Amino acid sequence: MYNTKLLNISIHLVYYSLVIFVGFIIISAIYYPGTTILDHDTVGYSVINNFLSDLGRTITHYCSTSTVICDNCIGGKNNFISAFFFNNAMFLSGILFIIFYIALPGYFYENKSLYRLSIVGSALGVITCAFFAMVGLTPANLYFDLHVFFANNMFKIAFLNALIYSYVIFKSRFLSTFYGIGYYTFSVMLILYVAILEFGPSPNSSGFALTFQVISQKVIALAFVFASYILAKGMKRSFS
DSSP: OOOHHHHHHHHHHHHHHHHHHHHHHHHHHHHOOOOOSSOTTOOSOOTTTOOGGGGGOSBOOOOTTOSOOOTTOSTTOBOHHHHHHHHHHHHHHHHHHHHHHHHGGGGGTTSHHHHHHHHHHHHHHHHHHHHHHHHTTSOTTTSHHHHHHHHHHHHHHHHHHHHHHHHHHHHOSSSOHHHHHHHHHHHHHHHHHHHHHHHSOOTTTOHHHHHHHHHHHHHHHHHHHHHHHHHHHHHHHHHO
């Protein structure tokens, strides 16, 4: 018999995590001074030209060949406030989701085959969330290679996690197939985004390529928020 109280707590952690993630990202975007990877003179955060990771930089983008950063330049500006909120959004959300995934297999305890499969799914979920948290600890301008490693590979692992859990949800008698369809749709979106990361145009190649990659990232981020919220809501409803 699974611990209903523990699962209820973990479900609420999902809600808290999403509030932290969305709220902190919004605050971070408000305080972002400006610049993109292609234009070091833009002011403010651009939804279609700035990656989310731009918010976590300790300083804004600037020309690496320039030896002087003027006082009036946007490029090279201190980005402490924006970075503080973005990096904490990633780290705190990642940690809270790790707790959720550790508790989640208990929801499927009555079906031993689904329970065992959910443990595999949660193991992948914990790794995904750990990578998510590590993105917040590796600002792109300080630890670029590590940042890219964690940011890109978390989506690959998340795809396997979402695929396994979509099957588990489909087979579970506690959750409607609606939630399984939703999570399966999320897994399809994840693998499409992985394909874009691997085979899509480099964001450094043109303005169109940058916008294409940035919008793709925003779509998968919104899909993550929506899928997580819907799953948590479905689980909470099954307890009532």
